[in-house]
Amino acid sequence: MSEINYFKEEFGNNYRTEVCDYITDEKIEHILASAKEPSQQEVKRIIDKALKLDGITSIEAATLLQVEDEDLIDQFLEAARKVKEEIYGKRLVIFAPLYFANQCVNNCLYCGFRKDNHQIDRKKLSQTEIRREVEALEREGHKRLLVLTGEAPITDLDYVVESIKTAYDVKTENGGEIRRINAEIAPLSTEDFKKLKESEIGTYTCFQETYNRKQYAKLHPSGPKSNFEWRLSVMDRAQEAGIDDVGIGALFGLYDYKFDVIGMLLHAEYLDQKYGVGPHTVSVPRLNPATGTPLDEVPYPVSDADFRKLVAVLRLAVPYTGMILSTRESTEMRNELFEHGVSQISAGSRTTPGGYDKKDKNKKELAQFSLHDLRPIDEIISGIAKDGYIPSFCTACYRLGRTGKDFMDLAKPGKIQEFCRPNAMLTFKEYLKDYGTDKSREYGKECLANLMEDLKEDNPKLAENIADKLDAIAEGEHDLYL
The missing domain is CATH 3.20.20.70 (Aldolase class I)
Known part of the structure; x- marks a missing residue:
């Protein structure tokens, strides 16, 4: 053919x-042109809005893309980490x-x-x-x-x-x-x-x-x-x-x-x-x-x-x-x-x-x-x-x-982490047991211990459930998840 x-x-x-x-093309170019030379006040307003986890508009994103001030850039890089x-x-x-x-x-x-x-x-x-x-x-x-x-x-x-x-x-x-x-x-x-x-x-x-x-x-x-x-x-x-x-x-x-x-x-x-x-x-x-x-x-x-x-x-x-x-x-x-x-x-x-x-x-x-x-x-x-x-x-x-x-x-209200963190712990434990090296197991053990401490503080009942599943994986079970 x-x-x-x-x-x-x-x-x-x-x-x-x-x-x-x-x-x-015209719409994108218009958005970029309308967001040129943003004021410091406008940039900080956008950062504050973003930290509420509701996202920002395309015009607000265009505003941040055109920021050249290093201090302001550092601020929205930090905001992205928090989000x-x-x-x-x-x-x-x-x-x-x-x-x-x-x-x-x-x-x-x-x-x-x-x-x-x-x-x-x-x-x-x-x-x-x-x-x-x-x-x-x-x-x-x-x-x-x-x-x-x-x-x-x-x-x-x-x-x-x-x-x-x-x-x-x-x-x-x-x-x-x-x-x-x-x-x-x-x-x-x-x-x-x-x-x-x-x-x-x-x-x-x-x-x-x-x-x-x-x-x-x-x-x-x-x-x-x-x-x-x-x-x-x-x-x-x-x-x-x-x-x-x-x-x-x-x-x-x-x-x-x-x-x-x-x-x-x-x-x-x-x-x-x-x-x-x-x-x-x-x-x-x-x-x-x-x-x-x-x-x-x-x-x-x-x-x-x-x-x-x-x-x-x-x-x-x-x-x-x-x-x-x-x-x-x-x-x-x-x-x-x-x-x-x-x-x-x-x-x-x-x-x-x-x-x-x-x-x-x-x-x-x-x-x-x-x-x-x-x-x-x-x-x-x-x-x-x-x-x-x-x-x-x-x-x-x-x-x-x-x-x-x-x-x-x-995901939008941030509730997906209630599943992401414990399921990540379970799959990581499985990886370490079945495929890990001494090096990855050393770092992995500490990582999981720290996460478990955080989980106990945030949700003790869930932490108990995950601890039981981690023990089951250590005994040879696979594919456990919430």
Whole structure:
């Protein structure tokens, strides 16, 4: 099937929804222009408002994005820390990406998987290879996966659904299993989203990459992904199909970061207003180099200072939303951003199909982009626990039906921490028993003891319940949660 016929058959012309009129270049530019040169009094008013956990408007977010005064920036960075801890506590959800394939019909100028890149080998994992990948991930302690693939007829939805089933079916020693699979694949029709939902995915994620239409057109010259409106309207189709946990994101560095932050916030606002459910997650990757791409440099570099600022502003604007940071960032930057809003991280990541299975000796480059935090998962876990955070492998909300509006009803007022903290403790205990090293167990023991003391003070009855479950896990039980 030719690329053109594939595009027509899959997408047709019924892709435009009101989101395409809700989020426009002109609207974003107007918001940014109206918020220039904010007064100190206005900035402090916005910070005080954000601390009430009700979020801030896109215009207020634009105001903070344009603050240059270091003292004021420090104030809203601190506010973001308080908001994050009020909603989620000090827990950090851990997951791993699993790439099924790197074939693609798109020609995105920044992506190593692009169709015209002849410097990488192409690979589509067989079901046997997927099983080996999942076995390797389970033996490192992973319980949550994000599955990804390029966009091509050879990796159609039937293949993705079969591959998800294979991943869920894999069981290894020590209670090794995958309990939640999220999907980041190309936009689908409503009918195909219904099929994807039947595969029991958790969150469906799709990045708009950049919300600027002109820049988007330059960066996506051919392939189905060149259709900006089909991509922007993807969450409408997912919601219509019953997938009520969705994740949005932008690839920072493709365009002015302030523009794309406001685009993301308008997207979140639109979803919340139309469906009563804002995004379950927002992702904040920065553009990294990739083999065989024509971009010699990042079009709109985002400094570390600006990156801290945008993470904090997003946390203040959508306090209920999980914020994801990948291993694109350095260890130092990741550790710093835990304080300012990040609540989910990948660990021990590989962006190559077959990258986890040590039996795969193929050394040719297969990656989508380069990584900076290359530490093994247990080293990451040790560092998190040492710094007073709690690694979480929790999948309870999805499995108990706390998704969509039910999740938001708990997250928006900050009540979700009543489940997040104890479930994080239980899954961390399980990790330490089954997969931990002496180092991670040392830091983990102290971390859990401190959390238990806090829990006893806040809710003695719950603390007693969790203590019993922790003892049961120590005796060999698995998968205990609230």
